[in-house]
Amino acid sequence: MPAARGGGTGKPGPTLEQVAARAGVGRGTASRVINGSPRVSERTRAAVQAAVAELGYVPNRAARALAAGSMDAIALVVPEQENRLFAEPYFSEILRGVSTELADTDMQLLLTLIRDERGRERFRQYAAAHRVDGVLLVSVHGDDPLPDLLRDIGMPAVISGRRSHDEHVPYVDSDNLLGAQLAVEHLIGRGRRKVATVTGPLDMYAARCRLDGYHEALRAAGRPDGHLVEEGDFTEEGGHRAMRRLLEREPGLDAVFCASDVMAAGARIALREAGREVPDEVALVGFDDSAVARHMDPPLTTVRQPIEEMGRAMVRMLLGLMTGRRERAVRDTAGQHHLVLPTELVRRRSS
Amino acid sequence: MPAARGGGTGKPGPTLEQVAARAGVGRGTASRVINGSPRVSERTRAAVQAAVAELGYVPNRAARALAAGSMDAIALVVPEQENRLFAEPYFSEILRGVSTELADTDMQLLLTLIRDERGRERFRQYAAAHRVDGVLLVSVHGDDPLPDLLRDIGMPAVISGRRSHDEHVPYVDSDNLLGAQLAVEHLIGRGRRKVATVTGPLDMYAARCRLDGYHEALRAAGRPDGHLVEEGDFTEEGGHRAMRRLLEREPGLDAVFCASDVMAAGARIALREAGREVPDEVALVGFDDSAVARHMDPPLTTVRQPIEEMGRAMVRMLLGLMTGRRERAVRDTAGQHHLVLPTELVRRRSS
DNA sequence: GAAAGCAGTGGGAGCGCTCCCATTCGTGCG
DNA sequence: CGCACGAATGGGAGCGCTCCCACTGCTTTC
Numbered sequence: 196m197p198a199a200r201g202g203g204t205g206k207p208g209p210t211l212e213q214v215a216a217r218a219g220v221g222r223g224t225a226s227r228v229i230n231g232s233p234r235v236s237e238r239t240r241a242a243v244q245a246a247v248a249e250l251g252y253v254p255n256r257a258a259r260a261l262a263a264g265s266m267d268a269i270a271l272v273v274p275e276q277e278n279r280l281f282a283e284p285y286f287s288e289i290l291r292g293v294s295t296e297l298a299d300t301d302m303q304l305l306l307t308l309i310r311d312e313r314g315r316e317r318f319r320q321y322a323a324a325h326r327v328d329g330v331l332l333v334s335v336h337g338d339d340p341l342p343d344l345l346r347d348i349g350m351p352a353v354i355s356g357r358r359s360h361d362e363h364v365p366y367v368d369s370d371n372l373l374g375a376q377l378a379v380e381h382l383i384g385r386g387r388r389k390v391a392t393v394t395g396p397l398d399m400y401a402a403r404c405r406l407d408g409y410h411e412a413l414r415a416a417g418r419p420d421g422h423l424v425e426e427g428d429f430t431e432e433g434g435h436r437a438m439r440r441l442l443e444r445e446p447g448l449d450a451v452f453c454a455s456d457v458m459a460a461g462a463r464i465a466l467r468e469a470g471r472e473v474p475d476e477v478a479l480v481g482f483d484d485s486a487v488a489r490h491m492d493p494p495l496t497t498v499r500q501p502i503e504e505m506g507r508a509m510v511r512m513l514l515g516l517m518t519g520r521r522e523r524a525v526r527d528t529a530g531q532h533h534l535v536l537p538t539e540l541v542r543r544r545s546s
Numbered sequence: 547m548p549a550a551r552g553g554g555t556g557k558p559g560p561t562l563e564q565v566a567a568r569a570g571v572g573r574g575t576a577s578r579v580i581n582g583s584p585r586v587s588e589r590t591r592a593a594v595q596a597a598v599a600e601l602g603y604v605p606n607r608a609a610r611a612l613a614a615g616s617m618d619a620i621a622l623v624v625p626e627q628e629n630r631l632f633a634e635p636y637f638s639e640i641l642r643g644v645s646t647e648l649a650d651t652d653m654q655l656l657l658t659l660i661r662d663e664r665g666r667e668r669f670r671q672y673a674a675a676h677r678v679d680g681v682l683l684v685s686v687h688g689d690d691p692l693p694d695l696l697r698d699i700g701m702p703a704v705i706s707g708r709r710s711h712d713e714h715v716p717y718v719d720s721d722n723l724l725g726a727q728l729a730v731e732h733l734i735g736r737g738r739r740k741v742a743t744v745t746g747p748l749d750m751y752a753a754r755c756r757l758d759g760y761h762e763a764l765r766a767a768g769r770p771d772g773h774l775v776e777e778g779d780f781t782e783e784g785g786h787r788a789m790r791r792l793l794e795r796e797p798g799l800d801a802v803f804c805a806s807d808v809m810a811a812g813a814r815i816a817l818r819e820a821g822r823e824v825p826d827e828v829a830l831v832g833f834d835d836s837a838v839a840r841h842m843d844p845p846l847t848t849v850r851q852p853i854e855e856m857g858r859a860m861v862r863m864l865l866g867l868m869t870g871r872r873e874r875a876v877r878d879t880a881g882q883h884h885l886v887l888p889t890e891l892v893r894r895r896s897s
Numbered sequence: 898g899a900a901a902g903c904a905g906t907g908g909g910a911g912c913g914c915t916c917c918c919a920t921t922c923g924t925g926c927g
Numbered sequence: 928c929g930c931a932c933g934a935a936t937g938g939g940a941g942c943g944c945t946c947c948c949a950c951t952g953c954t955t956t957c
Contacts, residue, residue, distance in 0.1 A: 256675075260607075291626075314649065574915085905953100917938100
């Protein structure tokens with residue numbers, strides 16, 4: 196389904212040829228100046244730059260891409276999950292970071308929302324056809340084949356969050372385990388006796404890590420009471436249901452660690468319905484430090500991830516991979532491409 | 547600052563030429579099939595399509611763009627305001643709509659965050675160089691020169707929200723005035739006597755409309771008490787401060803209409819600080835129906851805008867403008883390019 | 898003092914596509 | 928039966944750029 200074609204969109208603007216003519220140099224030389232090659236005399240450089248300024252020259256991206264074989268563009272791929280939620284603040288933050296880091300580059304950012312198998316296949320073709328030079332993958336599920344697929348076709352890619360402990364694809368992650376541990380230690384430190392947890396979908400590694408952190412903190416405190424576990428799905432509704440199940444199983448629980456703020460919001464509602472006071476009867480801690488955390492009543496204690504910084508780090512890593520591939524071919528610098536950023540506890544009144 | 551250049555990014559994939567050879571036809575014919583031209587015999591079409599499938603051919607976008615002069619891409623431009631907030635849920639929703647509507651197209655979506663004068667200039671050049679075929683402008687301030695600038699260089703553009711009542715640039719807006727009116731009527735209908743409002747920044751037309759709706763509702767109820775107005779800036783902090791000022795001016799107020807949910811969240815905090823119960827002593831209504839509205843305690847009555855639908859409508863309008871320009875040159879169909887979508891009141895417990 | 902370097906430069910050869918001008922048929926008409 | 932005309936097709940001419948080879952004057956080296 197071709198969408199818009201046909202003869203040209205408007206006045207084309209000056210070409211390299213015209214710039215070169217105006218500067219009184221050859222096309223090659225003008226190109227060299229524009230691309231910052233060192234092999235140009237100072238005089239010539241100045242002349243070309245003047246011509247560029249006078250003519251308001253802007254390189255034609257399509258021509259450049261065609262000739263050079265690279266697109267000067269990276270794709271940010273967002274699988275829009277079935278549940279369509281995809282924690283919104285997370286996304287915005289990542290985007291901000293990515294965009295910030297890209298601002299000093301003349302890379303373009305292509306946004307691709309994949310919502311079904313058709314979309315996935317479309318993107319696969321895109322990548323295979325090298326329509327972008329690199330890919331940032333956000334919110335990847337454990338069984339997502341896309342990362343390996345990209346590796347197979349030699350497309351540089353960085354994912355946010357590992358899919359498993361020994362993820363081999365370059366990634367930027369945050370320290371989910373330690374974050375969860377901090378949260379639960381905090382709860383224990385406040386004298387809570389029966390600490391439950393609402394996990395994320397356990398086919399996601401991040402969710403698994405947060406659960407491990409929960410167990411780890413309990414174990415470290417010499418308290419093997421880590422059986423109060425219910426699985427949620429990172430949605431408010433899921434948190435709500437999981438909390439209800441917990442209350443049924445153990446009416447006497449006095450603390451809950453939720454693996455996301457949104458689920459904590461759901462849990463909060465369930466607690467209110469059950470007439471439990473927060474934090475007096477039940478302490479509540481979330482994860483993400485998203486906007487809802489601040490707006491809950493009482494404001495939610497939570498674990499903060501440096502999401503914007505993760506976005507920036509992903510771009511830096513991807514850019515490195517991209518130039519790296521050119522400069523040192525396949526020299527095995529393997530590694531350096533795994534980054535885990537620290538998380539921190541943000542104390543508010545819910546605990 | 548060239549970022550990534552150098553020799554090609556990888557194995558190039560089959561070209562049109564190869565497809566044509568395989569199908570035993572000429573390059574031109576193959577092109578015709580791929581672009582759905584009717585001037586091809588059924589037999590030939592089938593042969594080419596088979597070759598495409600066998601070879602896994604995907605057209606090279608750069609080459610196409612270069613030859614055809616159009617980029618098959620539109621830019622979504624988001625000025626990232628000074629206050630850096632840019633109501634996040636709004637953005638995500640728009641994005642979802644845009645992306646959905648674009649899914650059936652082979653248009654690319656380029657995301658451009660403009661954060662300073664430099665970025666703005668960079669984008670201006672982009673547009674001038676026709677690096678995209680159309681532009682979607684989100685969250686435009688009243689004094690933003692970008693829309694007119696784009697018109698001057700002949701770049702199709704659609705903005706979300708008018709900048710003034712007689713906006714001449716194509717736009718998709720929601721009925722802010724009626725929405726605000728509904729909200730305030732609702733408040734009056736619930737027996738509230740002293741209805742205040744926290745407005746958005748009044749250099750934004752949308753904020754102005756919501757204020758007008760407030761006044762209109764009051765006037766219609768025969769109550770010219772529309773003096774309890776304080777200006778906010780669409781941030782939580784701003785809402786908080788504005789609410790404090792209102793309470794100072796009129797401790798006896800019993801209802802507040804905030805021009806955004808986020809400001810309502812700020813106002814909620816100020817009310818809590820002042821010991822006012824919501825909704826018993828003071829009823830609160832917001833605008834946007836964003837996520838915070840549902841998570842507030844009590845959940846916030848608010849005015850819903852069909853944001854995702856606005857995103858979709860913007861794309862449809864832009865696509866229309868883009869093909870329109872080609873097909874009927876400058877025939878003055880002027881109009882049809884202003885769309886105002888309805889808003890509705892969502893009642894929750896805060897009022 | 899001649900050979901050999903090298904910085905600086907010009908411009909040809911494509912990149913893969915679309916556009917469009919032929920060219921080749923087949924058919925309808927005078 | 929010959930001519931004209933349209934449908935179907937082939938392929939040349941670029942689109943604006945980057946890459947790279949060839950070329951010019953110098954300066955360096957033995």
